Amino acid sequence: MSTAGTIVILTGAGVSAESGIATFRGPGGLWEGHRVEDVCTPAALARDAALVHRFYDLRRAALDTVTPNAAHDALARLDAAWPGELLIVTQNVDDLHERAGARRLLHVHGELRSALCAACGSRRAWHDALPPATICPACAAPALRPDIVFFGEIPYEMERVEAALARADLFVSIGTSGAVYPAAGFVRAAAAAGAATLELNLERSAGSAWFDETRLGPAGVLVPAWVDAVLAR
Ligand code: OAD
Numbered sequence: 394m395s396t397a398g399t400i401v402i403l404t405g406a407g408v409s410a411e412s413g414i415a416t417f418r419g420p421g422g423l424w425e426g427h428r429v430e431d432v433c434t435p436a437a438l439a440r441d442a443a444l445v446h447r448f449y450d451l452r453r454a455a456l457d458t459v460t461p462n463a464a465h466d467a468l469a470r471l472d473a474a475w476p477g478e479l480l481i482v483t484q485n486v487d488d489l490h491e492r493a494g495a496r497r498l499l500h501v502h503g504e505l506r507s508a509l510c511a512a513c514g515s516r517r518a519w520h521d522a523l524p525p526a527t528i529c530p531a532c533a534a535p536a537l538r539p540d541i542v543f544f545g546e547i548p549y550e551m552e553r554v555e556a557a558l559a560r561a562d563l564f565v566s567i568g569t570s571g572a573v574y575p576a577a578g579f580v581r582a583a584a585a586a587g588a589a590t591l592e593l594n595l596e597r598s599a600g601s602a603w604f605d606e607t608r609l610g611p612a613g614v615l616v617p618a619w620v621d622a623v624l625a626r
Contacts (some may be wrong), residue, residue: 397477398562400623401554401588402468403579404483404490407568407595411462411613414455414487418570434544442525442538449539450522453505456487464567464612465493467620472497474624480557482550484569484576486541501548501576507540516540548575561588565619568612571598580604593619 406416417429431437438445461469472479472495481498483490486505490498503509508519508527512534519540526535542548558564564583571577580590580603592604593615601607608615 397475399478399557399560400471400475400480400563400565401557401561401579401583402479402481403564403566403569403576404468404481404485405567405569405576406485407570408464408468408483408612408616409459409462409485409487409489410568410595411464411611412459412487412489414459414489416568416570418572429544433541435546438538438543446523446525446539449505449541452486453520454522456505459487459489461489461493462613464616465489465495467617468567469494471620471623477562478557478560480554482554482557482576482579484573499550499553501542501550501554503539503541503549505539505541508537509540510534510536511538512536551575554579555582558582558588559586561586563591564588565591565593566598566604567593567616569594569598571600591619 410416432445432448468481479497481490481495483500484502486503488506506518506520507516508523509516510529510532513529513532515531523537523539527537528535529537558579561583564580566580577600580600584590590604592598592601592607593612595611596609597607
């Protein structure tokens with residue numbers, strides 16, 4: 394890019410792996426032993442709310458034990474320095490991008506440190522355990538649940554993401570397997586809009602063939618090198 398163009402960055406679990414948060418589908422993954430779809434669904438919540446709430450309570454508590462890694466730091470540095478439009482779209486429910494300092498950030502799959510009211514739809518910061526039937530401060534219904542976008546639910550902020558993809562000059566996908574839509578389709582939307590597309594991942598993702606270029610390796614190495622190169626242009 395000769396002038397400051399629009400950069401859209403999609404991140405997934407691989408960007409937090411080197412911070413010690415297990416990925417979803419790799420060996421040793423968070424969900425090993427049961428399919429993601431068997432826990433992360435509205436039906437699972439209706440069937441066994443205690444189990445689903447406890448699962449996310451543990452994930453939320455685990456955030457206290459991890460810190461951003463070199464990939465989060467580099468993306469925050471790019472966010473601060475890039476003079477053009479930039480949007481980091483993360484599928485991650487951890488808060489490591491913002492703790493590293495990223496500001497132009499959307500959490501499309503929800504956030505561990507947030508609670509959603511199933512009755513009135515309000516969302517609020519939440520740092521402690523969240524037992525089922527916790528009262529919503531906004532509407533008084535006993536309906537607070539983890540603010541996680543379950544399978545079958547609509548990801549957040551899709552209009553803003555689609556608008557950014559339509560303007561993108563460069564789309565970069567980092568640490569995601571490309572198994573979950575709509576995020577897995579962003580590369581094709583960006584390419585259709587004329588963006589260059591780059592994948593940074595440990596291994597080729599499901600949609601690898603759609604990218605102009607793939608670089609394989611750990612995010613903690615690939616992302617700082619890529620950011621340095623972009624800012625040096
Ligand atoms: P996955 O676990 O499916 O994929 C993680 C990707 O990161 C894989 O392609 C790994 O090869 C790669 N990876 C692992 N370690 C890496 C490292 N150190 N550096 C770079 N890449 C690395 O996770 P996601 O694609 O994020 O949704 O999963 C998408 C969604 O599936 C998640 O947001 C989650 C789940 O259902 C919800 O929780 C709503």
